[in-house]
Amino acid sequence: LGAREALEIATLGGARVLGRSDIGALVPGKRADLVLWDVSELPAAGQWDPVAALIFCAPIRPRAVYVEGRAVVQDHHLLTADTNRLNEQARAAIARLAD
Template identity: 50%
Template sequence: MRDAGVKVGLGVDGSASNDAGNLVLEARQSMLLQRVANGADAMSAREALEIATRGGADVLNRPDCGRLAVGKRADIAIWDVSGVESAGSWDPAALLLAGPTRVKHLFVEGRQIVSDGRMTTIDLPKVLERQNRLARTLMS
């Protein structure tokens, strides 16, 4: 589709549709599937990241987001790539190939949502307990 000039975006809406609600893992999966179908260099990690960031904004006709630039809206995710998972990576886009899957810091509309890997806006143990209870009720 991209080769034909079609705008392509990528997104996740939660664990019900992609198991983990993790856009980095979804971008990785997209890249790997392209490689399986069309050869090892069919899609680079950089291209998959572009589809997951700029691509979504472009598909939605949102020039106000999708890029880090002055005057744009920005949600910013930061990963710690100093660990063993990223050792030997020479390209920041290699996050899709060899890197942590959990964000270290996350800012949405200027508010810090995740700090040092922990959610700051909710009582996560309480939410998890409720979610697990609801899942058990649904299954019974």
């Protein structure tokens, strides 16, 4: 399975599985979210193909995320929620599960 084939399965294939014709590709008339990654950072080191770096290398934190035109992540920072509060809530949930 090549990187571009995996990307197509994740985007266009995902849209087909969901029965959605309004998503899955960056073309006029379709709804779109956009994620920007910097594949020059360490997790992608050694990968010559930027698509393969995203698909096959270690996870790369997105530099920017836009959902329907609204910035959600900028310079690796989540803009829409308090990450400290999310961490506290997650730790509390884990503690409850551990009891």
